[in-house]
Amino acid sequence: MTGLILYVRSRQVPAALGAAVAGTALAWLPATAFSVKGEVSSTVLALTVLLLVAVATTTLGGPDDTLDRTAARPWGWLRISHLATALGCVLMLLLATLLTGTRFGPFGCAVRDAAGLLGLTALGTATVGTARSWFLPLGWTLGAAAFPGMGTAGEALTWQTQAFDSRPAAVVAAVLTATGTAAYVSRGPRTTAGDLVTEPVRCR
Amino acid sequence: MNRIIGIELRRSAALGAALLIAVAGTIVLQATAGRWSMGWMALAMTQREYLAVLSPLAMAAGAWQSYREHRANVAELLAAVPRPRPQRMVPILATTALAVLVAYLVTLLAAAPRIADTARYLPPAAFVVVAVGLVAMIASVWLGLAVGRLVPALATAPALAVIGFALLILAPHALPDGGLTAAFSPAMGMSMFSDYDTVDGQVSAAQALWMAAVAVAGVVLFAVPNRKFAFAALLPLAIGATATVLVVPTGDAYDQGTLDPVAQELVCTDGTPRVCVSRAHEELLPEVTPKARHALELLTKTSIVEAHEDTSTVSPPTSPRSRADTALMTITLDQHGHLAHPRRLEPTMLTGVFTGPLSCGDNRNFTVATAAAYWLLDREPAAGPDGLEFDDPDAVKLWKGLQALPRAEAEARVVAVYQAARKCQDTTHLLSRGAR
Numbered sequence: 084m085t086g087l088i089l090y091v092r093s094r095q096v097p098a099a100l101g102a103a104v105a106g107t108a109l110a111w112l113p114a115t116a117f118s119v120k121g122e123v124s125s126t127v128l129a130l131t132v133l134l135l136v137a138v139a140t141t142t143l144g145g146p147d148d149t150l151d152r153t154a155a156r157p158w159g160w161l162r163i164s165h166l167a168t169a170l171g172c173v174l175m176l177l178l179a180t181l182l183t184g185t186r187f188g189p190f191g192c193a194v195r196d197a198a199g200l201l202g203l204t205a206l207g208t209a210t211v212g213t214a215r216s217w218f219l220p221l222g223w224t225l226g227a228a229a230f231p232g233m234g235t236a237g238e239a240l241t242w243q244t245q246a247f248d249s250r251p252a253a254v255v256a257a258v259l260t261a262t263g264t265a266a267y268v269s270r271g272p273r274t275t276a277g278d279l280v281t282e283p284v285r286c287r
Numbered sequence: 288m289n290r291i292i293g294i295e296l297r298r299s300a301a302l303g304a305a306l307l308i309a310v311a312g313t314i315v316l317q318a319t320a321g322r323w324s325m326g327w328m329a330l331a332m333t334q335r336e337y338l339a340v341l342s343p344l345a346m347a348a349g350a351w352q353s354y355r356e357h358r359a360n361v362a363e364l365l366a367a368v369p370r371p372r373p374q375r376m377v378p379i380l381a382t383t384a385l386a387v388l389v390a391y392l393v394t395l396l397a398a399a400p401r402i403a404d405t406a407r408y409l410p411p412a413a414f415v416v417v418a419v420g421l422v423a424m425i426a427s428v429w430l431g432l433a434v435g436r437l438v439p440a441l442a443t444a445p446a447l448a449v450i451g452f453a454l455l456i457l458a459p460h461a462l463p464d465g466g467l468t469a470a471f472s473p474a475m476g477m478s479m480f481s482d483y484d485t486v487d488g489q490v491s492a493a494q495a496l497w498m499a500a501v502a503v504a505g506v507v508l509f510a511v512p513n514r515k516f517a518f519a520a521l522l523p524l525a526i527g528a529t530a531t532v533l534v535v536p537t538g539d540a541y542d543q544g545t546l547d548p549v550a551q552e553l554v555c556t557d558g559t560p561r562v563c564v565s566r567a568h569e570e571l572l573p574e575v576t577p578k579a580r581h582a583l584e585l586l587t588k589t590s591i592v593e594a595h596e597d598t599s600t601v602s603p604p605t606s607p608r609s610r611a612d613t614a615l616m617t618i619t620l621d622q623h624g625h626l627a628h629p630r631r632l633e634p635t636m637l638t639g640v641f642t643g644p645l646s647c648g649d650n651r652n653f654t655v656a657t658a659a660a661y662w663l664l665d666r667e668p669a670a671g672p673d674g675l676e677f678d679d680p681d682a683v684k685l686w687k688g689l690q691a692l693p694r695a696e697a698e699a700r701v702v703a704v705y706q707a708a709r710k711c712q713d714t715t716h717l718l719s720r721g722a723r
Contacts, residue, residue, distance in 0.1 A: 102442060113453070117461055127457070130449050137445035214358075217445040221347060222311050222340075225452055229339040230315065 090161065093151075094142040100172065106134045107176045115185040122186045126228045129243040131187055132196040133224045135176060137217050139169040140204045144213030144272035152271065162268045166205060173197045191247035199242065199256030200224065202263030209266035212273040288378075292385070295378040300355055301386035304348035304428075308387060312341050312394030321622035323398070325482045326406040326567055328550070330398055331416040332486065334391075336477040338420060339456050341394075342427040343448035345387045349431020350444035352383060357439035376510050383432060387424040391417075405624030407570040408550060415491045422495050423473035426502035427451065433508030437517065466490065466541035470531050471497055476545070481600040482567045482620070483551040487544025493535035500527020542603045551598045551605070564596040568618050574626055579616060582633040585663045586614065588702050591640060599645075609644040611709065630673035634660050641701075643708030655714045658685035659701045685718050 091097070110131040114123050123131075142165070145151050152158075174197055180187040187193060200220050207216030227241035238245050242252035296302055315337050316323070323333040356362065356379075365375055395417065434447050459472040469476030470493040476486065503523040511517055536544055553563040556572065562579040564572050579594035590611055597615035599606035607615065616636045621627040637660035642651045657679060661668040668686055670678045689697045700718050707714045 099442075102440075106446065109450075113458070130452060134446055134449045137449075138442045140445075141441040214441060217442075218307065221445045221448055222307070222344060225340045225343055225448065226311065226315055228452065229337070229456065230319065 086156075093145045094165075096142050099138050099142045103135050103138045103172060103176060106138060107131065107180070110134065111180055111183070111185060111187070114187075115183070118185060121184065122188055125192060125231070125244045125246070128187055128192055129196050129224055129228050132173065132177070132193060132200060133220060133243075135173045136197065136200040136204055136220065139173060139201065140208070140213065140217055142169065143205060143208045143216070143267070148213075148272045148274045152274070158271060159268050162271060163264065166201065166264055166267065170197055170201055173201070189247045195247065195253055195256045196243050198260040200259075202256075202260035205263035205267035206259070208272045209263075209270045210273060291378045292382055295382040296386075299379060299382055300348065300352045301382045304345075304351070304383075305386035305390040305393075308341060308344050308348065308390040309393040309397075311344060312337060312390065313397045315340055316394060316398050317401075320398075320401060322479070324402055324405075324622045324624045325479070325620050326402065326624075327409045328413045328416070328485060328547070328567075329479055329482070330395070330402060330406075331413040331420075332477045332479060332484065334395055334398070335416055335420050335486075336474055338423055338474040339452065341391065342423055342455055342474065343451040345390075345424050345427035346431035346434075346451045347444040347448040348387070349383055349428040349433075350435030350447050351431075352379070353432050353435025354439055354441065354443060357436075372510070372512070376506075379432070380429060380506065380509070383428045384425045387428045388421055391421055391424050402624050405570050408566050410485065410547060410549065412485050412488065412491070412547070415488065416486050419473055419491050419495045419498065422498045422502065426498040426505060429502050429505030429509065431505075433505045433520075436509055437514065464537045464541070466493075466535045466537035467532070469541070470494055470535040471528075473498055480602050481546075483547050483565065483598065483600060484545055485547035485550065487536060487541070489534055489536050490541065490544060493531045496534060497527050497531040500524055500531070503527070539603075546600060546603060546605065551600075553595060553598070559592075561593045562595075563593070564616075564618060565598050568596060568620075570624070571618065571620075571626065574629070575616065575618065575632065578629070578632045579636065582614070582636050585637070586640065588698065589640070589705050594636065597639070606645060609646065614640045628673050633664060634666070634668075634674070637663055641704050641708055641714070643711055643714075647708070647711035650711050650713055651708070652714045654679060654681045655685065655704060655718055656708070657682040658689060658718055659704045661686050662689045662697060662701060688719060 110127065114127060174193060177187045177193045177197070178190070181190065203220045203223070204216045207219055211218075224243050227243040230241065231244040232238060232241040235251050238249045239251035239255050242249070242255040245252035312334070316334060319333070323330040368375075430451075431444070431447060435443055455472045455474050459468040459475050462468045462471065465476065469490050473494050476490060500523050504520040504527075507520045507523060508517055511519060535541070547567075550565060550567040552566050554566050554569045554572065555561050555563040556576055560580055560583045562572070562576045562583075564575055568575075575596075583591065583594055591614050593610075593613045594616055595607065595613050597607065597617050614636050616632060617639075618632075619627040626632060634657075638653065638656045641656035641659045642653055657668050657675065661682070666674075668675055668679060668682045670676065675682075689700070692700070704714045704717045707717060
């Protein structure tokens, strides 16, 4: 148990959880204040999921991943449970809004966006490092939020903001989830020389 | 100073950010070429609309730069250098501003070759629109720098971008007036409803004022040595918001300003019969003239001797004065800036002649007009990319009836339709009455 607590602390999970709750509240309050119908638009849903996934991203790498790797831990299992827990937390927060007047749903869309974006950011963590892993999810989702596409190619390219029954969007999200999970579980966060510089906060 | 900025460019994330923003901007702009192929103003306005993506990315770039600085852990080291504080602040502000400025302009230049040989009308307002876009980009990146410095966390940059997007695109809709919505978001008020759309100078001024206020607030936030003074940034925001509200036109004044009367003015051929298109479509005159003149030749039995572009708009509602000697042409452009449906120009122009002026209201009969127009053209009225927009079996039936008649009789009926349509009379039975 001590190992798990240390892991959670090293990944700054409490802070991330707090930030995620605050982020959900930040999205929910204006949505409640300004929208009239029960369900928020797909744009607002995609942006909220992006916000939560960005917060979850910060936990995918520790202050010193090179040092982490030297520990004899079942890293594969830790990483896959980490991703599953992160997805669970994001979905739990969105599920909580389903109980209120302003629902962040449909749930199918929330699952697709959360899984796809988490996969994309995990892929980024494994390939370009945790610090840069939010670049692509952010740019892609903003583009999709501003200009949702139509047709098979359009729906696939702007999968984040499509209706929940869109097949191309679901396929793209599934592929991203699978490749992202596989890359992150097998390789872990990318380590670079820059990671040796620890967070100033940690030094104290 | 040049040397310092050179060092700062290599040291900071500015170059990489500029590259990524330029790539993102080029992708969205090129993917939707049909929205701005009409001309320079359309390009400038569409790119401004895409600030919805570019501006949040610039905010993220600024916050990311501040986070990197925080991670590198050199603040204390730099603070130990015996130089005044502004000397440490100005280079990074200048470098990031330069980077996003270049990114915005590169995106614009990458799009320009596509319409360079078709677009001609370049109003001064287009330069103003681009300039306001540049101010908005600089304000975004400076705001990002400031927020990234106040909240040095990895998630700050993406979170700020999401909030920025919401403030730019979602929040302004809560404002009660179109003018105010546009004033407080540089990406708003840029949708093109016609090819003659523009951005009013006062609206641009209001947007520039607000963005300048945000930029100043960003600098203040970035430069304050102590978080306790962060509230000082509210002062420029308050002053800017007040000035913006005072400057921006609202209500009808705003709606009127969205149309450029110069772009709507007609430019005509020198020779007769005269063919005129709007200044916004001036480059299409050589393409349109032969088709329009051919259609005018077919109309020799009527009083029509000129063809003008139909420059009517929906918002604000305007329409050209109806004239007995003029046929109106509808001009739509494809994504290369040429006529979208070249073979549809003549049929729609002739159909317009046989339906009569807009003021006739419900008396206008499109089916009869279509049959008459296609009889003149000697083409069957069929639906397709260059024909009718949708199938009209009744028109085909009437057209076949006309074809079966002797030429002189058919021509007499077609002229009768024209005469009746001009006077707003019912034309329903003029083509199908029994042969005399």
